[in-house]
Structures are given as structure tokens and as C-alpha cells.
Amino acid sequence: MDQIGIGSGVKIPDALIEKTQPGDSPTRKFSDALRNAVDDVNKLQHAANKAVQNVQTDNAGSLHEAMIALEKADISFRTLLQVRNKAIEAYQEIMRLQV
Amino acid sequence: MDFSTTFKICGAGLAAARARLDVVTSNLANVNTTKTEDGGPYKKKSVSLTSEPIEGKFNSVMADALKSVKVEAVTEDANAVKMTYEPGHPDANADGFVATPDINLMMEMANMITASRSFEANVTAFDATKNMALKTLEMGR
Numbered sequence: 001m002d003q004i005g006i007g008s009g010v011k012i013p014d015a016l017i018e019k020t021q022p023g024d025s026p027t028r029k030f031s032d033a034l035r036n037a038v039d040d041v042n043k044l045q046h047a048a049n050k051a052v053q054n055v056q057t058d059n060a061g062s063l064h065e066a067m068i069a070l071e072k073a074d075i076s077f078r079t080l081l082q083v084r085n086k087a088i089e090a091y092q093e094i095m096r097l098q099v
Numbered sequence: 100m101d102f103s104t105t106f107k108i109c110g111a112g113l114a115a116a117r118a119r120l121d122v123v124t125s126n127l128a129n130v131n132t133t134k135t136e137d138g139g140p141y142k143k144k145s146v147s148l149t150s151e152p153i154e155g156k157f158n159s160v161m162a163d164a165l166k167s168v169k170v171e172a173v174t175e176d177a178n179a180v181k182m183t184y185e186p187g188h189p190d191a192n193a194d195g196f197v198a199t200p201d202i203n204l205m206m207e208m209a210n211m212i213t214a215s216r217s218f219e220a221n222v223t224a225f226d227a228t229k230n231m232a233l234k235t236l237e238m239g240r
Contacts, residue, residue, distance in 0.1 A: 064113040068106050068225070075102065075232045082236050 037083065041076045048073040102232045104153060104165075109225040111151070111167040116218035118170045119146050123211045130202045133190045141200045143179040147171045 051069040054061035122144050132141035150166035179201040186195030 062114065062117065064117070065110060068110050071225075071229055072103060072106060075229065075236075078233065078236050 034083070034087075037080055041073070041080045044069075044073040044076045102228060105228045106225065108153065108165070108167050109221050109228065111169060112221035112224070113218060115146075115148050115168045115170060116214050116221060118173075119148075119214035120211065120218070122146050122173060123207050123214060126200075126202050126207050127204070127211075130200060130204065130207075133188070133197055133199055140180055140198045142175040142177060143200060143202050144173050144175055146173055 048066070048069040051061050051066040055063055055066045126143055129141035135141055147170075148168055149171035151169050152162075153165060153167045180198050181201040182196040183199050184195055185191055185197045188197045191197045
């Protein structure tokens with residue numbers, strides 16, 4: 001998002017500009033953040049799968065733990081979906097720009 | 100406070116309600132049990148619950164206030180034995196009395212209802228939290 005460079009030329013209120021400390025590495029990319037989010041959601045999906053398997057095979061886990069794991073996976077997936085929708089929205093907004 | 104901590108507390112509450120219901124089931128099933136491995140009749144059991152601090156990311160006010168729950172112990176009531184006159188019973192003593200568990204069926208039914216209602220309450224709290232999370236995702240649409 002840095003490449004767009006909306007900061008140059010246009011005056012943006014200070015509150016909207018992300019403050020980076022001198023120590024912070026400015027190289028944290030949007031794609032990395034997205035990949036981490038996908039990984040986390042995937043982990044939760046696997047955990048939910050495992051919980052359901054435990055209930056069905058050897059009755060090791062309790063039913064409510066499995067349901068909670070499923071709901072957690074559901075909510076995290078929906079969150080990721082919203083992030084994706086926002087990203088696509090921003091992309092399409094940029095594509096609609098008049099040159 | 101994040102949603103997954105709430106889910107954890109809900110899960111602990113559900114597990115505690117399940118434990119209470121399990122013990123009630125055991126008491127009801129053994130209402131006529133006159134012989135156990137320890138000798139003597141079945142002893143009425145009850146669950147005691149204790150609160151437990153939870154680790155999570157909240158501010159200091161919430162960290163002290165919020166507690167999870169867990170089963171502290173299942174205790175036996177050693178005195179819950181009554182002698183009934185039943186001379187034909189295989190476990191009857193010389194005078195014809197049998198030691199049977201002193202379990203009040205009405206009390207157990209009441210305990211069962213409170214355990215199952217508290218389970219329902221925890222499920223409702225879970226659903227409310229989930230709906231809150233899903234509503235949050237609808238922000239800005």
C-alpha cells in the first residue's frame with residue numbers, strides 16, 4: 001500500500017497516517033499479513049476437524065468442545081472473508097480510476 | 100477481551116454443568132445399589148465447583164474480575180445410608196435389615212433441572228457472544 005503514495009501532495013490529517021517508530025522494520029508487507037491470517041484460519045479449521053474426529057471416533061473429546069472449535073473456525077474464516085472483501089473493494093476502486 | 104477467551108469461559112461452564120449432570124445421573128442409576136467394590140451400599144455423590152483465574156489479554160480491571168470455573172472435587176456423603184427391613188434380600192444382615200443408599204429422588208431431579216438449565220444458560224451466552232462477533236463483521240456495510 002506504500003507504493004500508491006497518497007501521502008505526497010495531498011494533505012492528510014495526522015491521525016490517519018500510521019506512525020512508524022525508527023526501530024520498526026518498514027518491510028512488513030500486506031501480502032505477508034494476509035498469508036499469516038490465512039495460516040491462522042487454516043490452523044483453526046484443522047483444530048475443529050480434529051475435535052470433531054475425536055468426538056466421532058474414540059469419544060475422547062466432549063461434544064461442546066468440538067462445537068466451540070467449529071464456531072471459532074467459522075468466525076475466523078468469516079473475518080478473513082471480510083478482509084478479502086475489503087481488499088477486493090479497494091482494488092476495484094483503484095481500477096475504476098480515470099487516467 | 101477477545102472472543103476466544105469468552106468461548107473458553109463458556110466451555111468451562113458447559114463442562115462444569117456436564118459434570119454436575121453426570122453425578123446426578125450416577126446417583127439416580129445407583130438409587131438401589133446395595134453392594135459396591137468398597138463394600139457397603141452406594142454413597143451419594145455431589146460436585147463442588149471452584150473459580151479459576153483465566154489468562155488472556157485484557158486490561159487489569161478485567162483480568163482480576165473474570166474467572167473461569169472448574170470441578171474442584173466429587174465428594175461422597177458417607178452418612179447417606181438408610182437401613183430398610185427386607186429379610187429376603189441377599190445383602191440383608193442377621194436382623195433382616197439392608198443398608199441402602201439414602202438418595203432423595205426429588206432432590207436429584209431438582210439438581211438435574213438446575214444443571215441442565217445452567218448448561219442452557221452457558222449455551223445462550225455462547226450464542227450471544229458468537230452473534231456479537233458476527234455482527235462486528237457486518238460493520239461498515
